Amino acid sequence: xxxxxxxxxxxxxxxxxxxxxxxxxxxxxxxxxxxxxxxxxxxxxxxxxxxxxxxxxxxxxxxxxxxxxxxxxxxxxxxxxxxxxxxxxxxxxxxxxxxxxxxxxxxxxxxxxxxxxxxxxxxxxxxxxxxxxxxxxxxxxxxxxxxxxxxxxxxxxxxxxxxxxxxxxxxxxxxxxxxxxxxxxxxxxxxxxxxxxxxxxxxxxxxxxxxxxxxxxxxxxxxxxxxxxxxxxxx
Amino acid sequence: xxxxxxxxxxxxxxxxxxxxxxxxxxxxxxxxxxxxxxxxxxxxxxxxxxxxxxxxxxxxxxxxxxxxxxxxxxxxxxxxxxxxxxxxxxxxxxxxxxxxxxxxxxxxxxxxxxxxxxxxxxxxxxxxxxxxxxxxxxxxxxxxxxxxxxxxxxxxxxxxxxxxxxxxxxxxxxxxxxxxxxxxxxxxxxxxxxxxxxxxxxxxxxxxxxxxxxxxxxxxxxxxxxxxxxxxxxx
Numbered sequence: 001x002x003x004x005x006x007x008x009x010x011x012x013x014x015x016x017x018x019x020x021x022x023x024x025x026x027x028x029x030x031x032x033x034x035x036x037x038x039x040x041x042x043x044x045x046x047x048x049x050x051x052x053x054x055x056x057x058x059x060x061x062x063x064x065x066x067x068x069x070x071x072x073x074x075x076x077x078x079x080x081x082x083x084x085x086x087x088x089x090x091x092x093x094x095x096x097x098x099x100x101x102x103x104x105x106x107x108x109x110x111x112x113x114x115x116x117x118x119x120x121x122x123x124x125x126x127x128x129x130x131x132x133x134x135x136x137x138x139x140x141x142x143x144x145x146x147x148x149x150x151x152x153x154x155x156x157x158x159x160x161x162x163x164x165x166x167x168x169x170x171x172x173x174x175x176x177x178x179x180x181x182x183x184x185x186x187x188x189x190x191x192x193x194x195x196x197x198x199x200x201x202x203x204x205x206x207x208x209x210x211x212x213x214x215x216x217x218x219x220x221x222x223x224x225x226x227x228x229x230x231x232x233x234x235x
Numbered sequence: 236x237x238x239x240x241x242x243x244x245x246x247x248x249x250x251x252x253x254x255x256x257x258x259x260x261x262x263x264x265x266x267x268x269x270x271x272x273x274x275x276x277x278x279x280x281x282x283x284x285x286x287x288x289x290x291x292x293x294x295x296x297x298x299x300x301x302x303x304x305x306x307x308x309x310x311x312x313x314x315x316x317x318x319x320x321x322x323x324x325x326x327x328x329x330x331x332x333x334x335x336x337x338x339x340x341x342x343x344x345x346x347x348x349x350x351x352x353x354x355x356x357x358x359x360x361x362x363x364x365x366x367x368x369x370x371x372x373x374x375x376x377x378x379x380x381x382x383x384x385x386x387x388x389x390x391x392x393x394x395x396x397x398x399x400x401x402x403x404x405x406x407x408x409x410x411x412x413x414x415x416x417x418x419x420x421x422x423x424x425x426x427x428x429x430x431x432x433x434x435x436x437x438x439x440x441x442x443x444x445x446x447x448x449x450x451x452x453x454x455x456x457x458x459x460x461x462x463x464x465x466x467x468x469x470x
Binding site: 227 | 305308335413452453455459460462464467
């Protein structure tokens with residue numbers, strides 16, 4: 001947690017109160033926060049401030065904003081990823097948010113186990129986003145969309161994202177053309193499930209404007225390939 | 236698990252037997268392996284083969300090698316990382332191995348909690364390496380070294396790794412010079428602990444030949460920054 005994220009409602013007065021259990025535990029136990037310390041505080045969907053701690057108790061930490069700070073830039077990328085195993089979902093969302101992904105789409109695919117869509121974690125996406133924002137020092141949540149049917153998404157929705165200035169790259173081993181490096185424009189990245197997209201899916205993606213690109217001959221987990229490909233594309 | 240990794244001792248005869256509980260569970264439950272299936276099998280520190288499954292039982296799966304396959308290339312990088320929290324260690328090692336890191340060094344640093352060095356996971360590094368190799372389809376384990384004292388490592392050991400052709404980059408926010416992109420030579424990457432290196436440590440690293448480089452203004456977790464920086468450096 002590198003900033004404390006508050007709701008707009010919590011920042012209406014001159015003094016702001018931090019009352020969420022998760023945040024208090026971190027501030028007390030990890031940072032041993034004391035009166036007079038400075039603390040970075042962000043307003044969800046708003047600005048970010050350096051604040052001064054003016055009161056500390058077990059259930060409330062009160063801060064006073066000192067001055068505004070810069071919010072880190074987002075990466076101009078839409079990350080389209082086959083729905084991962086539930087235990088991976090939290091990390092995948094938090095990491096993508098930390099790295100600055102602008103929009104995340106969770107997509108069904110043939111090799112996605114249907115039971116994954118039943119996970120209660122899908123109801124907790126907002127909290128995973130907050131974790132990612134607090135890690136990065138960001139206040140602007142990305143958009144997240146969920147599509148439980150592959151074909152209608154690829155045929156009807158995906159083409160709207162794709163243009164000359166905003167290509168869509170599918171990370172897939174069965175091509176010799178490498179994934180681009182250090183691009184200076186927006187793009188979509190499409191990451192398949194464990195085991196990869198099936199040939200029918202790759203063909204449908206290509207038919208609808210996607211470019212299949214190779215990331216080398218190592219097989220990398222979904223949650224690891226996301227920072228790997230973002231580091232490569234946006235330098 | 237994208238290959239099954241066997242010891243050299245297990246591959247002395249014409250028929251090779253897979254008997255490790257972890258591997259059997261994966262092959263039975265995830266792949267529902269049957270006689271006649273092909274299976275990728277690697278020999279630790281040796282070659283990699285496509286094999287044919289010739290016998291399947293609860294406690295043994297027997298395979299016959301068909302032909303040799305290529306092993307993926309390593310990245311010419313030494314990853315020097317401040318000892319992470321124990322629960323991060325397994326993933327950090329497995330991911331670094333999956334991505335092809337040639338050598339990993341775990342290092343103490345001021346902000347590393349001393350209790351981290353007591354973790355039993357440090358005795359299990361070999362099994363984390365095997366997980367990473369089986370994910371990547373690789374058979375060549377990287378070297379791992381552990382240095383529990385920062386100053387002697389930085390003054391006496393680190394300079395041996397550094398040369399004109401093999402610089403050492405410290406990922407650190409307090410510089411404007413960006414981390415290089417798509418280099419075509421070997422290097423060392425040095426990643427600090429949560430909270431970063433202290434100024435004394437950064438100065439000592441610089442004094443001993445390291446170059447401090449910026450990775451942007453987002454604060455990224457150790458386990459996430461590793462694939463991110465590898466994707467950027469080795470394209």
